[in-house]
């Protein structure tokens with residue numbers, strides 16, 4: 001792999017991180033890392049995050065969808081930024097058996113978990129790089145494909161990551177990012193506000209209504225956030241995207257084309273999303289039937305064709 005000019009000269013950090021790993025091979029660690037903007041969810045509480053998101057069948061399904069939208073050469077060199085505990089990495093290693101992957105993440109804890117999940121054969125095709133992806137100097141035009149799942153909305157400067165990735169791709173190379181989109185989240189906010197407003201009549205517990213309100217507040221903040229707003233320093237999820245914003249950012253950093261598509265199945269889109277979200281934050285999707293009926297009403301109001309266009313969670317594929 002062509003990873004240039006990264007100096008791994010802090011033996012303390014390297015040994016501290018490597019001591020948590022099952023093997024010393026394939027792991028590169030940056031000499032110093034600035035964790036500003038990265039929350040404990042990915043550092044001190046990394047194992048909880050890894051456990052919650054570990055679902056092999058789901059990641060295989062998701063990456064299959066992405067791979068249907070891109071063209072890879074034989075034996076592709078793949079760059080993955082913000083790879084976390086390796087959910088997408090493992091799926092890619094299985095789905096593209098001749099690929100070599102450089103998987104990066106800023107979190108030593110998550111890199112250690114990913115390393116432990118790789119089989120010996122998979123480790124041979126993988127290099128793990130623990131560093132701020134924006135601080136790395138990749139050899140220009142050294143990767144055929146790049147991917148990032150749920151990384152851009154955590155960054156202070158998503159565009160800087162796109163510039164970094166674009167530079168690292170060969171001409172004609174593609175990059176896919178899977179991110180939350182604003183149009184679908186605004187509709188979701190309207191649905192949740194309906195549930196909160198009618199909570200007494202729908203029989204929604206106050207404690208659940210408070211969680212719904214937090215989601216509404218979060219959407220409102222992310223939709224209107226600016227880089228110079230100090231709130232950005234404490235927010236874990238910082239941004240929501242639109243197809244237009246991705247197109248403009250892609251153009252500024254040197255991509256020729258961008259195409260967005262919805263990643264979840266759009267039938268029952270809002271019901272499915274709220275179900276998964278409640279399970280993630282509360283451990284159970286414990287809304288009363290009356291509330292699910294309201295949510296299904298919104299799912300019926302929006303045709304599947306329209307839901308394909310408003311994007312709740314989606315992917316953008318850039319071509320250089």
Ligand SMILES: C[S@@+](CC[C@H](N)C(=O)[O-])C[C@H]1O[C@@H](n2cnc3c(N)ncnc32)[C@H](O)[C@@H]1O
Nearest residue numbers: 042082083084087105106107132133149150151
């Ligand atoms: C929501 S998690 C997604 C992890 C993984 N892609 C997945 O989908 O399971 C976001 C990841 O981005 C990583 N991250 C945040 N800022 C980063 C940076 N500047 N460089 C590299 N990784 C970063 C975090 O450590 C975390 O693992």
